[in-house]
Amino acid sequence: MAKPDHLHFFIDPNRCIGCQACVQACTECDTHRGESMIHLEYVERARSVQTVPVVCMHCEQPTCAEVCPADAIKRTGDGVVQSARKPRCIACGNCVVACPFGVPELYNDRQIMMKCDMCYDRTTAGRKPMCATVCPSQALFFGTREQIEQLRPLSVPVNRFQFGHQVISTRVFTMMPREVARRQPWLDVTAAMDERPPERAVMLRVLPSTPEATADVGDPYAEVLI
Amino acid sequence: MPRVARERLKAGVSGLLTSGALAILIVIGSRNLQHFDAALVGYTFATLFAVFGITYRYAMWLQRPPTHMYWWRGWQVFTNPRWIGRNLLEFLRRFCLEFALNRFIFRRGVERGLAHWSIMWGCILAAAITFPLVWGWIHFRTVPGQIDVYRTYVFGFPVHEFHIDSITAFIVFHGLVWASVLVIGGVMLAFRRRMVDYGAVSVQQFGQDMLPLILLFAISLTGLLLTASYTWMRGYAYDFLAILHAGAVIVTLLYLPFGKFFHIFQRPAQLGVSFYKEAGARSEQAHCARCQRPYASAAMVRDLITVERELGFSYDMETARRAAHYQEICPRCRRAMYGLAQGAAWRGHAGVAPDGGGGS
Known part of the structure; x- marks a missing residue:
């Protein structure tokens, strides 16, 4: 069986609230049971609570597969780049360092690379991947183009990404502002080299923790003035 | 000449040279085909083709830029005079743990490990017995004047004698039976996993994952039936079973270079890569x-x-x-x-x- 052609994966990192539901749900997928393949990355933990969910983008020409010396990474006919084939993977870690999105993970004890395979056991049966099933903010959405266009009228899905001089097309889409995408229908990832998350919109001030001050405040949340 | 054509030419020449070398070794080992069993000629040609195919594919694989790079890097690191002693010891350790015991596969799952270990050792045992016999490198003869004593000849040289009713004889002459039992046990475990594991079911392909198991099962079962036929059934349907068995073996040999079995030849690269990674961690x-x-x-x-x-x-x-x-x-x-x-x-x-x- 193959993933139905009319169903696509859309990611909108801006909507991620860092709840970790996707991380937990991912471990239930049968193709990598017990291991979470999604990366929920804090973009800069010291400055911001902003998170970004990163799943395999399923590149049209996967760099991970091209640089694999064992020829262990294969893309199925429906465009899904599968985890390394277990009999072949020699656990060199080339794919881990080569992937432009930083997706594959190496498990040295088992001598195998594993990565998100879009919950192949579920998507080939027409179901949503586990992460998209549980995502409360729809930062991870699996459905038709019509559905996403209806849900996000100000965004358009793009599937081209620039890394230096290299442009990579993917099966997974990222939501971009419609007007920006009209001028530049791709996401320049390397342009964010010096990008930092925006300063906090809400400033917190911690009160002096003197015994008198804490004695006055019964509610621990009152220690912080907003 | 275009790059792809050059690569194919190199691979083709490598394949011809290896299968040619094997053909010469068959002639030498069987003492000018004196000890070559003509009934096994089908197996011999299938092995020659398999050797050509495997070498061709291996040579093509080695010419891929990443494979070429890491193959040479692995050897460079392994043969580095500063680390060669340590590397040899480490090679021995990993060979035993990872190859002989399949430790890394057992870590992926006990059932998977047990299945692979049984199939692997069953196949190794079967290959170690069958190939030298097919190529005429090993043959047995009775010792003149002692009709109940067998003498083993390797490459035409006598190396060992044993009584035909001894335990050694029983073990040696039933070597393929032990191999079949190991393979059938492993194949059953592998089939079970492929039927009940949803993850495996969703990604498995008939040609890549099921066909190799079916072929191994067919070889082992027909091989066991041959033994059963001549041991307990007075050779009933022996000829038919022999043809069926030969067919299963020859198809498997022809399939060797193309399908999942090719990992047998790719997999040792894992050892080279581990040395490369270790050297990288030190640098x-x-x-x-x-x-x-x-x-x-x-x-x-x-x-x-x-x-x-x-x-x-x-x-x-x-x-x-x-x-x-x-x-x-x-x-x-x-x-x-x-x-x-x-x-x-x-x-x-x-x-x-x-x-x-x-x-x-």
Whole structure:
């Protein structure tokens, strides 16, 4: 069986609230049971609570597969780049360092690379991947183009990404502002080299923790003035 | 000459040379075909074809830029005079743990490990018995004047004698039975996993995953039936079973270079790569151009950049201030940059708030 052609994966990192539901749900997928393949990355933990969910983008020409010396990474006919084939993977870690999105993970004890395979056991049966099933903010959405266009009228899905001089097309889409995408229908990832998350919109001030001050405040949340 | 044609030519010549070398060894080992069993000629030609096919595919595989790079790097690191003693000991340790005991497969799952271990040792045992017999490298003869004593000849040289009613004889003459029992047990376990494991079911393919198991099962079962026929059934249907068995073996030999069984020849590269990784861990580390944290060995990053350029990828970043190549950024920063780039697109789009407030 193959993933139905009319169903696509859309990611909108801006909507991620860092709840970790996707991380937990991912471990239930049968193709990598017990291991979470999604990366929920804090973009800069010291400055911001902003998170970004990163799943395999399923590149049209996967760099991970091209640089694999064992020829262990294969893309199925429906465009899904599968985890390394277990009999072949020699656990060199080339794919881990080569992937432009930083997706594959190496498990040295088992001598195998594993990565998100879009919950192949579920998507080939027409179901949503586990992460998209549980995502409360729809930062991870699996459905038709019509559905996403209806849900996000100000965004358009793009599937081209620039890394230096290299442009990579993917099966997974990222939501971009419609007007920006009209001028530049791709996401320049390397342009964010010096990008930092925006300063906090809400400033917190911690009160002096003197015994008198804490004695006055019964509610621990009152220690912080907003 | 175009690159692909050159690679194919090299692979073809390598294949011809190896199968030619085997043909010569068959003639020498069987003493000018004196001890060659003509009934096994089908097996012999199938093995010659398999050797050609395996060498051809191996040579093509070795010419892929990443394989070529890491194959040579593995040997360079392994034969480094400074580390050769330690490497040899380490090779022995890994050979026993990872190859002989399949430790890394048992870590993926006990049932999977048991299945692979049984199939692997069953096949090794069967190959070690069958191939030398088919090629006429080993044959048995009764000792003149002692009709109940067998003498084993290897490459025409006598090496061992045993009584036909001894335990040694029983074990040796039933070697393929033990191999079949191991293979059938392993195949059953593998089939069970492929029927009940949803993860395996969703990604398995008939040609890649089921056919090899069916072939191994067919060989083992028909082989066992041959023994049953001549031991308990007075040779009932022996000829038919022999043809069936030969057919199963020959199809498997012809399939060797193309399907899943090719991993038998690819897999030893795992040992070379482990030495490469160890040498990398001992040497200079690459620090991320963005967060300055170490993330891989500098040698690995350099080799990867070379391979990517050979493959036609252009991750060069001429405009970047710190990194000249995207590979100089760690995977963690790549993930963060993806999120930051998307966020920046929204911020750069002044006057329009991201969707989410009800999709207005």
